[in-house]
Amino acid sequence: MTYIQQLVEGITNDEFAMMQSMIQHQAFNIVFFMVLNLIWMSKINAGIHTVRLFHYAALLSIILWWGRLDSKYPDVDVLFLAVRGHIGGLTIALVDFMFSKTGFLMIPSILLGNAIWMVTYGIMLHFAVGVTGFPTRGLPVADSIYSIVPLYISTYFIFVMSGLSSDLFFSPVHRLLHSRWLRKFHTEHHKFTELCGPILYKASAIDDVIMSLCAAAGHSLLIAVLLQLGLGSFYYSIIPSFVALMLPYSHASDMGLVNLFFTVPGRLNYIAYHRMHHMNQDLNYGLTAIGDKLWDRILGTTTVSVPFEGFTRQRELGPRKVSSPLFKEKTCSSTGTKKKNKKGKAAAGFN
Numbered sequence: 001m002t003y004i005q006q007l008v009e010g011i012t013n014d015e016f017a018m019m020q021s022m023i024q025h026q027a028f029n030i031v032f033f034m035v036l037n038l039i040w041m042s043k044i045n046a047g048i049h050t051v052r053l054f055h056y057a058a059l060l061s062i063i064l065w066w067g068r069l070d071s072k073y074p075d076v077d078v079l080f081l082a083v084r085g086h087i088g089g090l091t092i093a094l095v096d097f098m099f100s101k102t103g104f105l106m107i108p109s110i111l112l113g114n115a116i117w118m119v120t121y122g123i124m125l126h127f128a129v130g131v132t133g134f135p136t137r138g139l140p141v142a143d144s145i146y147s148i149v150p151l152y153i154s155t156y157f158i159f160v161m162s163g164l165s166s167d168l169f170f171s172p173v174h175r176l177l178h179s180r181w182l183r184k185f186h187t188e189h190h191k192f193t194e195l196c197g198p199i200l201y202k203a204s205a206i207d208d209v210i211m212s213l214c215a216a217a218g219h220s221l222l223i224a225v226l227l228q229l230g231l232g233s234f235y236y237s238i239i240p241s242f243v244a245l246m247l248p249y250s251h252a253s254d255m256g257l258v259n260l261f262f263t264v265p266g267r268l269n270y271i272a273y274h275r276m277h278h279m280n281q282d283l284n285y286g287l288t289a290i291g292d293k294l295w296d297r298i299l300g301t302t303t304v305s306v307p308f309e310g311f312t313r314q315r316e317l318g319p320r321k322v323s324s325p326l327f328k329e330k331t332c333s334s335t336g337t338k339k340k341n342k343k344g345k346a347a348a349g350f351n
Contacts, residue, residue: 014073018080025065026087030107033094048256051099055260058095059245062088066241078129078136078240079122082216085244086118093197093248100196100253113201116208118244121216125240128220134227156262158222162243163270166218167291173214174285175295175303177207185210195278197248219243250274250287255307272307280305 011019066084090110097105129136177186189203201208219239249257255272258264270287277284283305286292292304 011077012075015076015080018069018073018076019083021069022080022084022087026090029087029091029094030111033091033098048254051254052257052260054095054099055092055257058091059260062091062245077126079126081240082122082125082244083118085241086114086121086247088241088245089248090114090198090201092245093200096197096248096252096254096257101194102192102196102199102253105196105198105202110198110201112205113203113208116205117201117212117247120209120212121244122240124213124216125220125223128216128224129227132224132227158238158243159246161222162219162239163288164291165222166215167286167288167294168221169217170211170214171286171291171295172299173210175299177210178281178285190278190281194253195251195275196253197251199251200248215247267306269307276305276307 066088069084093110126136176182185204185206189199189207192199192202203211223239249271251274252258252271255269255275258269258271267289273284273289274287283303284292285303286295289304289306295301296303
């Protein structure tokens, strides 16, 4: 508690102002996408180019907003870089939901999950950078935002390394959450038959804390290594903001969205890789086959199923199933069994 108190007491006026700006941005995002969904509900039957255009527009607006924050508040803690990354991530998740087949989502529970992720992730990164002896404030964040070409090149490397580093913690802990002792905390996350970005945050509070700690631990380790190698001043700002921004894509409704910025071979498609876990909870506990194979070897298990090209090219786009607001939730059983609907037809539930 003393550490948290010191962290709160150390917040500067610029950081308070930045928090106010981020809260306003978050509120605008929620209202905007609620209105957009109410207007377009059951009318969206978009092709892949339209979907990608919406994602590019959302990402561009987020990056421009970050640039404005960087120029106005240049000396902020890594904690706030992580917070703004998760706020941007919620925007991306809502864009994905708009084009998905997911029926309903409870906005309050999604907001709670997003808040848990951003706070836990941010505090963990702040602690990790502080332990290395490097400052948690004052690194040239704006340089990385505006240097688009080096940012593009280096981000590919960072995404690969952040996936591998997070799987050092995520893969084994995720296996534990599927054990009979801890499964009750993780069941909520597996109730949906159709995936979309916000489902990253749809879990019990304990599950959200554990999963965000795993991601933050892996990314903190990567930041610490980069800082020790003298590469931290550039990559330090990419990881808290950009990697957090991209996390909801792990549950994206369309597996082709992995190619928004880079052409990724089907066997390396982390969206498809994690989709297979939601179809069969005995497979693919991490986000990368490399991480899972490492833990399989340590634990003497076999859990890896690599997506094939035909699977990764399947599109999940199409008209929305329902015509109701975002506040009612429609889920299915996570047991993988078939249930009868009112007309007597079988409705499949997937893990």
